[in-house]
Amino acid sequence: MCDIIWCKKEVNGKPCDTINYLDPYYFWNWEGTINCAECGTVYYIHMIQGFMYRGPEERDGEKPDTSPIYADKPYDGYSSYRPGVNGRTRPFQCTPRKELLGVADMVKFSIRGRPVRGWRPQPPSAGLAGSHGFKWDIAKLSPEVWEEYQKKLAAGEVKDW
Amino acid sequence: MAQDPRVTRMEELPGPKSKGEMEEFKMPYEEYCKKLFDIGKEHTKPRPLKGIRWLSCTMYIFTPHAVANLAELGAEVIKLEIPRMGEPMRHTSPFNEVYLYPFSDMRPTTGTGLGYTNANPNKYFITIDYHIPEMREVFYSLVKKSDGMTELYRPGTLDKWKMSYRYLSEINPRFIYVWGGGFGYGPKIFGGSYDILGQAHAGLASITGMHEFMGGHCSKCTNWVIDWQSGNLISCAIMAAIHHRRKTGLGTMIEFSQVQVPTRMLGHTTTMYGKFGIVRQRWGNWDTQLAVHGIILCGKSDFPDAENPQDKYDARYVMVSAFQDRDFKELCDITGLKELYEKYKAHKDRVEGEAQVEIYGALERWAADKSRSEVAKFLTDAGLLAEPVRNDREVYESPHYRERGTVRWMEDPLFGDVLVHGGYSTGLMEKTPRRINWHWRPLGADNKKIYRDLLGFPLSKIEEWYKKAYI
Amino acid sequence: MPEKRDIEINSRADTIGLMDLDVRPYPVTPPPSYEEVKSTYERRKALEFCDWAEDNLRFEKRYEKDETLTGLTVLDIGLWRLGHKFCASLFGEAGAEVVSIEPPAGDPLRKLTPFGREEYFLQNKESGEKCGMEFVNETVNTYCVTLDVETAEGREIYKKMAANVDVLIDGMPPGYMDDLGIGYRQLKELNPRMVYVWMGMMGQWGPWKDKQSKFGQWMMEPFASAANSWIHNTGLAQDLLPRGKGGDPTRPAIWLADYVAGAQGFLNALAALYWRDEQGGTGQMIEVSGAEALLDILDFDITWYGFNSSIKSRTGGWDACLNQYAWNPCKDGYMMIGGQTDKLWYNIGFCLERDDPQFGRLIHEDPLLKEMAARNALHALIKTYTLTARWLRDTNRVEAETKLLEYQVAAGPVLYIDEVCEFPHFKYRPWVYVHETDYGPLLIASSPASYQLRAPFRCKWMGRDIGYDNYEIYLRWTGMTQSAVTAMKQKGVI
Numbered sequence A: 001m002c003d004i005i006w007c008k009k010e011v012n013g014k015p016c017d018t019i020n021y022l023d024p025y026y027f028w029n030w031e032g033t034i035n036c037a038e039c040g041t042v043y044y045i046h047m048i049q050g051f052m053y054r055g056p057e058e059r060d061g062e063k064p065d066t067s068p069i070y071a072d073k074p075y076d077g078y079s080s081y082r083p084g085v086n087g088r089t090r091p092f093q094c095t096p097r098k099e100l101l102g103v104a105d106m107v108k109f110s111i112r113g114r115p116v117r118g119w120r121p122q123p124p125s126a127g128l129a130g131s132h133g134f135k136w137d138i139a140k141l142s143p144e145v146w147e148e149y150q151k152k153l154a155a156g157e158v159k160d161w
Numbered sequence B: 001m002a003q004d005p006r007v008t009r010m011e012e013l014p015g016p017k018s019k020g021e022m023e024e025f026k027m028p029y030e031e032y033c034k035k036l037f038d039i040g041k042e043h044t045k046p047r048p049l050k051g052i053r054w055l056s057c058t059m060y061i062f063t064p065h066a067v068a069n070l071a072e073l074g075a076e077v078i079k080l081e082i083p084r085m086g087e088p089m090r091h092t093s094p095f096n097e098v099y100l101y102p103f104s105d106m107r108p109t110t111g112t113g114l115g116y117t118n119a120n121p122n123k124y125f126i127t128i129d130y131h132i133p134e135m136r137e138v139f140y141s142l143v144k145k146s147d148g149m150t151e152l153y154r155p156g157t158l159d160k161w162k163m164s165y166r167y168l169s170e171i172n173p174r175f176i177y178v179w180g181g182g183f184g185y186g187p188k189i190f191g192g193s194y195d196i197l198g199q200a201h202a203g204l205a206s207i208t209g210m211h212e213f214m215g216g217h218c219s220k221c222t223n224w225v226i227d228w229q230s231g232n233l234i235s236c237a238i239m240a241a242i243h244h245r246r247k248t249g250l251g252t253m254i255e256f257s258q259v260q261v262p263t264r265m266l267g268h269t270t271t272m273y274g275k276f277g278i279v280r281q282r283w284g285n286w287d288t289q290l291a292v293h294g295i296i297l298c299g300k301s302d303f304p305d306a307e308n309p310q311d312k313y314d315a316r317y318v319m320v321s322a323f324q325d326r327d328f329k330e331l332c333d334i335t336g337l338k339e340l341y342e343k344y345k346a347h348k349d350r351v352e353g354e355a356q357v358e359i360y361g362a363l364e365r366w367a368a369d370k371s372r373s374e375v376a377k378f379l380t381d382a383g384l385l386a387e388p389v390r391n392d393r394e395v396y397e398s399p400h401y402r403e404r405g406t407v408r409w410m411e412d413p414l415f416g417d418v419l420v421h422g423g424y425s426t427g428l429m430e431k432t433p434r435r436i437n438w439h440w441r442p443l444g445a446d447n448k449k450i451y452r453d454l455l456g457f458p459l460s461k462i463e464e465w466y467k468k469a470y471i
Numbered sequence C: 001m002p003e004k005r006d007i008e009i010n011s012r013a014d015t016i017g018l019m020d021l022d023v024r025p026y027p028v029t030p031p032p033s034y035e036e037v038k039s040t041y042e043r044r045k046a047l048e049f050c051d052w053a054e055d056n057l058r059f060e061k062r063y064e065k066d067e068t069l070t071g072l073t074v075l076d077i078g079l080w081r082l083g084h085k086f087c088a089s090l091f092g093e094a095g096a097e098v099v100s101i102e103p104p105a106g107d108p109l110r111k112l113t114p115f116g117r118e119e120y121f122l123q124n125k126e127s128g129e130k131c132g133m134e135f136v137n138e139t140v141n142t143y144c145v146t147l148d149v150e151t152a153e154g155r156e157i158y159k160k161m162a163a164n165v166d167v168l169i170d171g172m173p174p175g176y177m178d179d180l181g182i183g184y185r186q187l188k189e190l191n192p193r194m195v196y197v198w199m200g201m202m203g204q205w206g207p208w209k210d211k212q213s214k215f216g217q218w219m220m221e222p223f224a225s226a227a228n229s230w231i232h233n234t235g236l237a238q239d240l241l242p243r244g245k246g247g248d249p250t251r252p253a254i255w256l257a258d259y260v261a262g263a264q265g266f267l268n269a270l271a272a273l274y275w276r277d278e279q280g281g282t283g284q285m286i287e288v289s290g291a292e293a294l295l296d297i298l299d300f301d302i303t304w305y306g307f308n309s310s311i312k313s314r315t316g317g318w319d320a321c322l323n324q325y326a327w328n329p330c331k332d333g334y335m336m337i338g339g340q341t342d343k344l345w346y347n348i349g350f351c352l353e354r355d356d357p358q359f360g361r362l363i364h365e366d367p368l369l370k371e372m373a374a375r376n377a378l379h380a381l382i383k384t385y386t387l388t389a390r391w392l393r394d395t396n397r398v399e400a401e402t403k404l405l406e407y408q409v410a411a412g413p414v415l416y417i418d419e420v421c422e423f424p425h426f427k428y429r430p431w432v433y434v435h436e437t438d439y440g441p442l443l444i445a446s447s448p449a450s451y452q453l454r455a456p457f458r459c460k461w462m463g464r465d466i467g468y469d470n471y472e473i474y475l476r477w478t479g480m481t482q483s484a485v486t487a488m489k490q491k492g493v494i
């Protein structure tokens, strides 16, 4: 075991079997205690140049210095704890928004309130051999969005900047 | 300094002057510049590269950008992509979150990722499969009508298909053929390349990032700098080749390797190694040749209550510059660090490594109870140079870029409301400005326009090709 | 081999000269031979094409070929920064006649040297004059003259020179030349065909235009990179390294915006000349700022903000858009691995699982990682790179590169400059080579536009003494005789 801690702690008669990932930059040279994201068991580790020089050694009753940033369970279809799950994983604050989705964001309006074609599915609109013209006939193709836009306009929610 | 030229020198200039011209000379300089560039009227002015037609057989950022520069300058650019799939950058989006639809009507749930941005504006998009001999003939008919092309395939690939310069110059001697890739002829000729490989391989990464004693690691420029800048430099070479062709009537071949580009931009690094055997290391947010001239961390964020973590946690850095003696003295005076001025009066003393560690350390301690904007304001009020390290929101809200039109909203013909920060920002041009017409277009969006309207193929033929996935 | 010497080293100064190219020849190991490279060409059955490329594009043939911009004259005035210099150098490399104006005391950039160490100044072999390495490297094929444009005589001379040039590059603060009566709006009356390129950090107009301190100190890089979120985006996240110890926004080590703006200045000017000459246009003003030139190449960042208020965060050696596409620490430094499409992604896996079967299992089994786009999610990057670094930890850069190249994966080590200079491909091309300059032989980087069939860019000379070309240029460009130039020198005008 080195850059991961595969926790085998028995919990309710079953091994925990959770993999706690020790991300390379944070832990490349690091000493301290870290919890398992699933069962909370605290491990002491000492990493030098990415090598687990000592550990992981169980430290019952100690408060962990840190948490893994990601953990998953191979025997549970790779169910996972993503960053920032309270008491389980470390937060990752350096992100572009407070909550990241990890999947396509369905956006119909830009931040100033005008329609932008950022959602799917779109009704087919191509001509011969996939050709397109130079016009988005939004009122015809997506009347519900067009309607919503009219309401936004009326409510003064559409800005220049 | 001179007497005010706006009053006295005007009449000395040759030729009669109209009233408008007289007025122009009396304007404050800033106002004059603003009038000159006349932001927002770009499309009413001529296109400098009108009449140039370029084929873009490109992928990713590097080679597409090399052609995007030409497209912004008014050349007609046709981008050729793989049928059905398109190029990989269409499938690239930050954290898998941002796509614009449609991609093509064959794949209604797929979008084009934001990674495609800025490298493909104004282009016409067609699809073509070069593996099909019939389509190569079609390609030749495009070559005969074009000024040049840019491609990025592994060396020898297009040669096997008789699409390399050796063959194309036979059918169009004026053709300018550009290969852009990682390495070019030589031992690593077949090595693949990316921006990040250029940053890593050519020395830039080894000097960017916090110094080892600070606990730092080599850092990448998050933005794909070597792709983009290599693209710029290819465009430079293309423009030079176009000028050469005006003299000689001959096309050429350019082989351009992005992996060497960072080395060319390392300034003294290579020479210092060659002459003195010194291997330049990382020096974090400071400067190896100027002090004080670096970024300091302040104690408080400007927006502690903001929702977005970038505002909330990271609005804490200020670029401070006071390297000239008087500036440095003033900086030390007003921050209570007079003893540092006494110690490091001469620039050559304060730019030494140990001195920099001491000075920036002292400045950060001074800034420990202040916010970013407090530090910047305090220093600029004292007449020194200091600016906050800005983020994307601040760029968007900047009155500077708005007034200069270098960040602007655009109604894209197919995708709607798109915020644009490329093209216009490459430089303002008084008489032949760059312009953006569209952000990009769906895969194969111009198949009919190019295959029929330009090349004259019957619609039934185009449809047949499309069904067979030839296009 | 140089003879053996007894040397006593008491300070850094005693080491100077011990490493110079005549003592420690470059390269340390010879470049690969053609025969070795030929076998590479043959393996891919591309020998004929590769031979054609070598015959027609080789760097060594650059001098025997034509130059592109012969006949074009360029005047460059500016201090301190590299933007206008890089732009002028590109014109020089492409064959234009470029004259750079400095004040009689010289450009202060000549005095800059790493950590203030004067022993790293280069010394002109003939005259003994010293100059900083940065200045020498970024002054390629340009004539150096001196002129004090703040004097009335200086301005008259300047006007005469500007009256006949094709391009004028202005690297002075906003409005400085205009205040002197020799800016674009005055000069365009004398020379309406002139393409005038202003180049700076932020712009010559607008709320954030270039500033000077109250003592006249200029804004220099990285002010431009700080103004457009380039720096904000660069560096490691505070979640991966402590803030203040590397987990901070980070500037690029080089004066990056200068190089990008310099390239755009050159490109825009050539487009303007094309319009002038091919389409019957005139001269014009162009303004390039470093901050905006970087804004153009800021990936998709501002567009993204307009889409859903995302503010790009820094991702260190990783990339938010591609997986794998990163460097991570390895046994002897940092190793870059890239492979995004399914084919390459699995190739990486196949390679790594040979040494670490668990890698293959944990990566290839995970349903989250099966789709290309989904692999770019932040947590997917964390998992992938943690497991990759576990392999890298036991692997050095050469081993990693060798193994990954067998799987056709783009992989390369993070190289330090000594390693860059010894990297076989760099030596073969060559991308760094020894150039004989007025300062003796120097190891320099070659121009990326040197590999062309007809008119490659090239470096002929770099660096010049202050005012080295005064007599020649003032004679040819303004008709001033030797005695007139000398008189102006005595008055401090030249």
Ligand SMILES: [Zn+2]
Residues within 6 Å of the ligand: A007, A008, A009, A016, A017, A018, A036, A037, A038, A039, A040, A041
């Ligand atoms: Zn556990």
